[in-house]
Amino acid sequence: MADRLFRFGVVAASAADAGQWAGLARRAEDLGYATFLTPDTLNTLPPLLALSAAASATTTIGLGTFVLAVPYRRPEQLAWEVAGVNFLSGGRFELGLGAGRPDARADCARLGVPFGGYDERIRRLEEVIRQVRKWPAVGSSAPGPSPRVLIAAAGARMLGFAARNADTVAVALDATTPEDGLAEPVRLLRLASDDFDRLEISTGLHVVGDExxxxxxxxxxxxxxxxxxxxxxxxxxxxxxRLLRRRDAYQASYITVNAMFADRLAPVVELLAGK
Structure with missing residues (x-):
């Protein structure tokens, strides 16, 4: 990612029905977004099922989790399902992972699985990545092509882990963080990575426009x-x-936005995508 070309992703969590969900994915594709993404909570659509449906409704857009909470699933189970989604999407799947946001503990209780301490969740994250990268391709006994791995990270330890293990790092910052708040996370990523130029750095938009x-x-x-x-x-x-200045200063080139603002950001996507 030395050139750090711009990519843009749409994050969608739910829809009124299956037809509307497919329409959201097609709309993101038509607007020139690189990825159609979905979160992992018990109040939204099951992400891998939802992305399989989106895959059947689209032809070119990437499809990704944003992000899977690793405590919810056994690593081997997840690797198996990831291989299936990657197959069904024609290799368009991108695997986004996280150690579990704070309110994921309640979801784990509903699922009957342990949330685990921070060290345990980091180990689980490492094992998920290992299993995904060695899992056989569908219909084969050999490992399949591994999807891109995105890791959401905030603290120093998680940023260090992401720098060493991810293709993309989604820097998780509170909406109250000013632009220069990216400086320290990017410094930590640079220190921890053996090849900082290969890392794609992602930031998310909560709001586009004045309304x-x-x-x-x-x-x-x-x-x-x-x-x-x-x-x-x-x-x-x-x-x-502004996004160009952000890329120049902090190397952030992968921008994600809530689906409600996808049309509003579309003119910016047209100006910058792939440049």
Whole structure:
């Protein structure tokens, strides 16, 4: 990723019905997004099933988890299912992983699986990656082509792990973080990686434009600064220039956005994707 060309992903969690879900995936593809992504919570669609459905409705867009909570599934089970989704999507699958957000503990309780301590979850994450990379391809006894691996990371230890094991690192920052808050995570990634130039660095947008739905405004709270890493405002050219400056300063080239803002960000995608 030495050239750090821009990629853009749409994060979608649910839909009114299967037809609308397929339509969301097709719309993201038509708008020029590189990936169609889905989270992993018990209040949203089961991610690997949802992405299999999206694969059948699309032809070129990448499909990824954003991100799977590793405590939910045995590594071997997950590797098997990942191989299947990668096959069904024609190799378009990208595996996003995380050690488990804080509220994943409640989901683990509902699933009847242990959440585990931080060390245990890091070991589970490492084992998932190992199993995925050695699992046989569908219909073969030999390992299949491994999907790209994205790891969501925030603290120093997780950033170090991601730098050594991921293709893409999604830097998980609070919406109240100003733009220069990327400096320290990127410094830690550079220190931990043997080949920093190969790493793709991802940041997420919570809001695009000036209009924010009331429920989202309540979720974000009143303390989001104008230069928040998660907010992008202005004309398409102004927004594109801000992302260009962010890439120049912090090497962040993979930008994800909530599906509700996919159309609003589309002119920026047209200006920057693949450049």
């Amino acid at each position: 924010v739905p009331p429920w989202l405004a309540r979720q974000l709270g009143p303390d989001v600064p104008e230069d928040s890493i998660a907010v992008l405002r202005g004309t398409p050219r102004e927004m594109a220039d």
